[in-house]
Amino acid sequence: MLSLWENILKVSPDIPLQSVLRSSSQQAEQINRVGNYFYLAAGFILLIVAAFTAFVLYKFGEKKNNGDKKTLSSKWEIAMIGIPSFLVAFFLYLNIKTINTVEPAVNGAAPEAIITAHQWWWEARYPSSNVVTANEIHLPVGKKILLKLLASDVIHDWWIPQFGNKMDMVPAQENYLWLDIKQPGDYYGICSEFCGAQHAHMRIKVIAQTQEDYNNWLKQHQQAATTTTFNSGAQLFMTKTCGNCHRINGTAANGSVGPDLTHLGSRETLLAGLLENNIQNLESWIKHPQQIKPGANMPDFHLDDTTTKAISDYLFSLK
Amino acid sequence: MKAILLDSIERDLPVAHRDRTLLRWLSTVDHKEIGKLYLMAALLFFVVGGVEALLMRTQLAVANNHLLGPDAYNQIFTMHGVTMIFFVLMPALLGLTVYIVPLMIGANEMAFPRLNAFSFWISFSGGLLLYFSFAAGGAPNAGWFNYAPLNQENYSSSPGINYYAMGLLLGGIGSVTTAINIIVTILKMRVKGMSLKRLPLFVWMALVNGFLIIAAMPSLNAALSMLLLDRLMEAHFFNTTAGGSALLWQHLFWLFGHPEVYILILPAFGIYSEVFQVFSQKKIYGYVFVAASTVAIGLLSFGVWAHHMFAAGLGNTVNSFFGASSMLIGIPTGIKIFNWIGTMYGGRIRLTTSMLFAIAFLIEFTIGGLSGIEFSIVPLDWQLTDSYFVVAHLHYVLLGGSLFGLFSALFYWFPKITGRMLNETLGKWFFWLFTVGFNLTFLLQHFLGLMGMPRRVYTYQDIPYYTILNLLSTAGAYLMGIAVIILIYNIFKTIKAAPMENKDPWNAFTLEWYAGSPPNEKNFIDVPVVTSRRPFWDLKNPENRDYD
Numbered sequence: 001m002l003s004l005w006e007n008i009l010k011v012s013p014d015i016p017l018q019s020v021l022r023s024s025s026q027q028a029e030q031i032n033r034v035g036n037y038f039y040l041a042a043g044f045i046l047l048i049v050a051a052f053t054a055f056v057l058y059k060f061g062e063k064k065n066n067g068d069k070k071t072l073s074s075k076w077e078i079a080m081i082g083i084p085s086f087l088v089a090f091f092l093y094l095n096i097k098t099i100n101t102v103e104p105a106v107n108g109a110a111p112e113a114i115i116t117a118h119q120w121w122w123e124a125r126y127p128s129s130n131v132v133t134a135n136e137i138h139l140p141v142g143k144k145i146l147l148k149l150l151a152s153d154v155i156h157d158w159w160i161p162q163f164g165n166k167m168d169m170v171p172a173q174e175n176y177l178w179l180d181i182k183q184p185g186d187y188y189g190i191c192s193e194f195c196g197a198q199h200a201h202m203r204i205k206v207i208a209q210t211q212e213d214y215n216n217w218l219k220q221h222q223q224a225a226t227t228t229t230f231n232s233g234a235q236l237f238m239t240k241t242c243g244n245c246h247r248i249n250g251t252a253a254n255g256s257v258g259p260d261l262t263h264l265g266s267r268e269t270l271l272a273g274l275l276e277n278n279i280q281n282l283e284s285w286i287k288h289p290q291q292i293k294p295g296a297n298m299p300d301f302h303l304d305d306t307t308t309k310a311i312s313d314y315l316f317s318l319k
Numbered sequence: 320m321k322a323i324l325l326d327s328i329e330r331d332l333p334v335a336h337r338d339r340t341l342l343r344w345l346s347t348v349d350h351k352e353i354g355k356l357y358l359m360a361a362l363l364f365f366v367v368g369g370v371e372a373l374l375m376r377t378q379l380a381v382a383n384n385h386l387l388g389p390d391a392y393n394q395i396f397t398m399h400g401v402t403m404i405f406f407v408l409m410p411a412l413l414g415l416t417v418y419i420v421p422l423m424i425g426a427n428e429m430a431f432p433r434l435n436a437f438s439f440w441i442s443f444s445g446g447l448l449l450y451f452s453f454a455a456g457g458a459p460n461a462g463w464f465n466y467a468p469l470n471q472e473n474y475s476s477s478p479g480i481n482y483y484a485m486g487l488l489l490g491g492i493g494s495v496t497t498a499i500n501i502i503v504t505i506l507k508m509r510v511k512g513m514s515l516k517r518l519p520l521f522v523w524m525a526l527v528n529g530f531l532i533i534a535a536m537p538s539l540n541a542a543l544s545m546l547l548l549d550r551l552m553e554a555h556f557f558n559t560t561a562g563g564s565a566l567l568w569q570h571l572f573w574l575f576g577h578p579e580v581y582i583l584i585l586p587a588f589g590i591y592s593e594v595f596q597v598f599s600q601k602k603i604y605g606y607v608f609v610a611a612s613t614v615a616i617g618l619l620s621f622g623v624w625a626h627h628m629f630a631a632g633l634g635n636t637v638n639s640f641f642g643a644s645s646m647l648i649g650i651p652t653g654i655k656i657f658n659w660i661g662t663m664y665g666g667r668i669r670l671t672t673s674m675l676f677a678i679a680f681l682i683e684f685t686i687g688g689l690s691g692i693e694f695s696i697v698p699l700d701w702q703l704t705d706s707y708f709v710v711a712h713l714h715y716v717l718l719g720g721s722l723f724g725l726f727s728a729l730f731y732w733f734p735k736i737t738g739r740m741l742n743e744t745l746g747k748w749f750f751w752l753f754t755v756g757f758n759l760t761f762l763l764q765h766f767l768g769l770m771g772m773p774r775r776v777y778t779y780q781d782i783p784y785y786t787i788l789n790l791l792s793t794a795g796a797y798l799m800g801i802a803v804i805i806l807i808y809n810i811f812k813t814i815k816a817a818p819m820e821n822k823d824p825w826n827a828f829t830l831e832w833y834a835g836s837p838p839n840e841k842n843f844i845d846v847p848v849v850t851s852r853r854p855f856w857d858l859k860n861p862e863n864r865d866y867d
Contacts, residue, residue, distance in 0.1 A: 014781075015780055015781075015782045016782075016783065017770060017782060017783040017784060018770065018771040018782070019769060019770055019771070020702050020703065020769050020770075020771065021769060028702075030698070031698040031699065031701065031702050034696060034698050034699060035699055035702070038693055038696060038699060042689040042690075042692070042693065045685070045689060046682075046685055046686065046689060049656060049660070049681065049682065049685045050682055050685075052660055053660055053663075053678065053681055053682065056660055056663045056664050056668075057663070057668060057678065060599070060663060060664065060665060060666050060667065060668050061667075061668050061670070062600075062667045062668055062669050062670075069601070069665055070664065070665030071604065071664070071665050072604055072661045072664050072665070074605070076657070076661070077605050077608055077654070077657075077658075080653065080654055080657045081650065081654065084649060084650045084653045085650060088646050088647065088649065088650065091646060091692075091696055092642070092643055092646060094696070095639070095642050095643075095646075095696050095697055095698070096639050096642075098697075098698045099635050099638060099639060099642075099697050099698060100635055102698055102701075103635060105635075119474075153468070153474065154466075154468050154469040154474055155466055155467075155468075155469065155565055157630060157705055159705075159706075159771070159773070161702075161770070161771035164698075164701070164702055165630075165698065165701030165702055166630050166701055166702070166704065166705070167630055167632060167701075168630045168631045168632060170565050170566065170631060170632065171468060171559035171560075171565055172559045172564075172565070173565070173566070173632060175632035176632075188771075189771070190771065190773050190776075191773065192704075192705040192706060192773040192774075193466070193705055194461070194462050194466070194469070194705075194774070194775040195469065196393075196461075196469055196474060196475075197389040197390060197393065198389060199389075199773075199775060199776060199777075200389065200776035200777050200778050200779065203780075273780075294388055294389055294390065295389055295390065
């Protein structure tokens with residue numbers, strides 16, 4: 001058990017720092033503009049309170065002040081209502097203005113992708129091309145796209161810090177999020193509403209691409225699964241009932257409970273960002289799912305080593 | 320000054336088994352003994368909740384830690400939150416209210432002494448029932464706000480959440496009955512001359528708080544009952560696979576949950592209002608503003624609950640409304656901070672441990688209040704809600720606000736309750752260790768939130784800066800742990816020491832110090848007719864009396 005964990009520690013994929021203060025989308029930029037005003041005002045208020053307190057403590061200590069009974073004029077009380085009221089009015093204006101620019105009404109616009117959160121992984125469907133994938137979500141840059149956010153079991157929450165705002169995914173409810181990514185690149189996020197045992201291991205990776213690369217990716221992923229080497233893994237995948245929960249396009253496997261595995265070999269990580277995608281990790285996962293991700297819905301089938309190896313080889317060959 | 324003789328206590332109260340310690344504590348209806356029971360129960364749960372916090376921080380000290388698995392961690396963080404809110408802060412603040420309010424208004428008892436005992440025991444049983452869940456197959460594991468549908472049988476099959484619902488229902492009943500008792504006591508049992516505009520501010524806050532509890536608790540109690548029906552009898556209020564609503568739970572919970580935040584802070588505001596006056600040796604600056612802004616906060620607190628749901632997809636119109644109402648609360652709260660500093664202005668400040676906690680509160684609570692206003696700005700809430708920034712914010716408000724208030728009260732009223740002074744040197748060690756530890760732990764969590772760390776994760780991957788910030792945060796938690804050990808040592812050492820001679824060690828202003836320290840079983844034999852807001856001051860300084 002311990003050695004298994006040490007193994008995981010080594011292969012845990014590196015994730016660069018993701019700061020909300022870096023605006024990688026137009027939405028994040030709008031939000032951070034409000035943030036800048038706010039942090040400025042808040043810092044100023046904190047400074048005033050601290051300075052006034054320090055001054056009073058310095059000036060009116062028991063030893064320093066003998067009987068000098070000063071009282072603040074009650075005019076200050078009026079100022080203390082006036083100044084905060086002004087600030088409140090200012091931020092109220094910014095607030096309402098920004099809400100409506102960041103998340104304007106959807107008005108029946110077609111979503112670029114439909115993302116469904118599951119315990120504990122992400123499913124992405126692309127309505128324009130019938131592509132289905134999981135956890136690593138490809139999106140185009142430089143245009144305003146709409147994401148439709150759903151949940152299949154409990155409440156989850158979509159959050160890529162550098163894209164600004166998060167949005168809950170509520171079962172039996174449709175939520176939407178506008179997104180306009182500035183630059184191609186990899187962006188990382190994580191489920192932000194507590195969703196049960198493996199809430200900590202529900203990472204999102206967004207691979208933002210130029211429109212051209214994105215179209216190519218979609219085209220490639222529309223293809224059915226092709227496996228370069230013939231092996232028994234494909235058959236075992238069916239006979240061991242893997243296909244009841246997982247889908248592999250072009251085969252009889254068309255379950256929808258677990259992640260789509262049609263192009264599993266082309267992904268960089270497994271288990272919503274927990275492990276690097278390689279044959280060894282795939283084998284460990286199939287053999288010990290409850291040790292690697294305790295509580296996950298993947299059962300332990302007690303498969304022998306040869307079967308595990310064959311299935312892993314087959315899945316990894318699905319590029 | 321003329322004193323009036325109180326009638327011998329309004330009616331004879333049962334005082335059972337005066338000679339049997341355990342039976343006496345079990346059967347007492349004396350508001351002072353019940354107050355002490357509340358405070359001791361709160362201390363017990365505080366230690367338990369604190370150990371849970373240290374377990375969490377130990378698990379999070381380094382990346383990819385596997386000291387506690389997800390199963391244990393999720394139970395522990397849930398129990399930490401539920402314990403600290405419902406079985407530490409609530410009973411400690413209510414217990415203090417039950418002890419102090421009758422003394423402050425010159426009464427010999429609460430209005431309903433037997434109900435008072437009932438309230439304590441039913442709340443305490445709620446806490447015990449909640450902890451029994453560990454023995455019954457697993458503690459609740461869906462967080463203190465226990466969102467639907469994660470709280471349903473099919474996603475949390477251990478009985479923990481049933482115990483959560485039953486434990487909090489009992490606690491909720493106890494809180495409502497106490498609140499009724501407090502309101503009636505304040506409105507009906509004040510000594511002659513103590514009009515509402517002469518009420519000590521601690522009593523004012525207790526009064527407003529009583530109304531808040533009565534209005535807020537039913538929403539929680541209804542939600543908990545519906546949850547029990549869902550889990551035990553397959554009703555479908557919150558079961559989304561059978562047509563129930565996930566957001567209904569959130570509305571009901573936060574309609575209680577946000578006023579709850581003020582239920583936890585208003586009594587602390589009352590404590591600070593007394594402490595600042597006594598240790599500045601000066602009366603409050605802007606009495607009317609402090610009292611009136613409390614009423615404003617109380618009213619506004621019922622119109623802000625959906626700011627906990629800005630990311631739930633309620634739509635821009637709803638979000639704008641709740642953003643505006645939440646931001647408005649900043650104004651009456653800011654007024655209070657200003658009034659307390661204004662009270663110190665021109666005073667002769669004595670830096671006792673009690674006062675140090677009150678002064679530290681001004682800064683910590685301003686930080687927590689400002690990040691609170693940040694969450695009322697919807698786009699910033701969208702960015703930071705459910706991240707470690709929220710964990711930092713809520714601890715700045717609840718620790719820097721309510722808990723610092725309780726510590727301040729402990730040092731201020733300990734001589735009143737026990738007749739013995741807590742050691743000030745140990746007290747100052749406790750203050751500095753706790754305050755440094757507190758800021759180390761929670762200030763850094765703001766940055767973790769800004770770096771995208773979500774709350775309630777049992778572990779995290781090795782992302783740049785995560786390990787160092789979390790490790791320091793854990794170190795701060797241990798500092799607070801050491802500080803609390805010093806406090807407990809101080810308490811036990813003091814209880815064994817000889818009683819003090821002077822019943823009024825702080826040269827205080829209000830009537831509870833006119834009674835003995837500790838007070839007799841019957842609080843007062845006679846009480847002065849109150850002619851100002853500082854009756855005990857008037858009595859001690861007849862040539863320099865207040866007229867207000």
